[in-house]
Amino acid sequence: MTDCIFCKIAAGKIPSEKVAETDTLFAFRDINPMAPAHILIIPKKHIPNNLALTDDDRLVVGDAYLLANRLARELGVAGAGFRMVTNNGPDAGQAVFHLHFHLLGGRPLGWPPG
Ligand code: DGP
Numbered sequence: 001m002t003d004c005i006f007c008k009i010a011a012g013k014i015p016s017e018k019v020a021e022t023d024t025l026f027a028f029r030d031i032n033p034m035a036p037a038h039i040l041i042i043p044k045k046h047i048p049n050n051l052a053l054t055d056d057d058r059l060v061v062g063d064a065y066l067l068a069n070r071l072a073r074e075l076g077v078a079g080a081g082f083r084m085v086t087n088n089g090p091d092a093g094q095a096v097f098h099l100h101f102h103l104l105g106g107r108p109l110g111w112p113p114g
Helices: 005-010 055-074
Strands: 018-021 025-029 037-043 082-085 101-105
Touching: 005 025, 005 037, 018 055, 025 055, 037 055, 055 082, 055 101
Parallel strands: none
Antiparallel strands: 018 025, 025 037, 037 101, 082 101
């Protein structure tokens, strides 16, 4: 999608602190980190949010969780614990309408979330 900021990041047209890339996924540091480790994992394909997923997207969602495990271990937060969060829609505070998984760790994370 031409005017999507995360499509542009995945395509390398907007700079980001990339931490991983696969054929279908791109992972980079959040510009406004909420925890010592705050990574965004996005599909390269433009998918607006969770509600827009189709059967064709099953593999990429599973791969996103497997990539999160790998990154959590590499970043040293797997043992202490980490969180994967996807915000969907206004009540959840979704600001960017390209599906993304927040990988958060490196400090105790409150529950319930705000
Ligand atoms: P959400 O509220 O779930 O839609 O979170 C969007 C996140 O995206 C937010 O934590 C800030 C991050 N973000 C927005 N624009 C950019 C950007 O240009 N670069 C990077 N690295 N992160 C961004």
